[in-house]
Amino acid sequence: MPQLPCSPGLQGGQVARRTRGIGDGAFTLVEPVAKKSRFKFFSQTVDELKKVSWLKWPQEVVYLSTLVMVVAVAVGLIMGGIDYVFNYLINTLFVVGG
Numbered sequence: 001m002p003q004l005p006c007s008p009g010l011q012g013g014q015v016a017r018r019t020r021g022i023g024d025g026a027f028t029l030v031e032p033v034a035k036k037s038r039f040k041f042f043s044q045t046v047d048e049l050k051k052v053s054w055l056k057w058p059q060e061v062v063y064l065s066t067l068v069m070v071v072a073v074a075v076g077l078i079m080g081g082i083d084y085v086f087n088y089l090i091n092t093l094f095v096v097g098g
Helices: 038-050 059-093
Strands: 015-018 027-030
Antiparallel strands (some): 015 027
């Protein structure tokens, strides 16, 4: 929600926040949120990384890496084949100088 900076009618660090649609003039006073420690960010990041469901090494990692490489090669071959066919068709239908 959009916040408006302190105006002369507000006290200290209060902030006015719009609570309804634009133009109806309804605002609510909200106390500012205390600043978080920079180090708290890193501890929260480590806590979240502990919750991650990691792949089992090496079974899933090797399987999924192999799958990605096989699919990439297959798509490359298919795209190369399509390119070759279109190149052949263009050269035979629109021969320039030959």
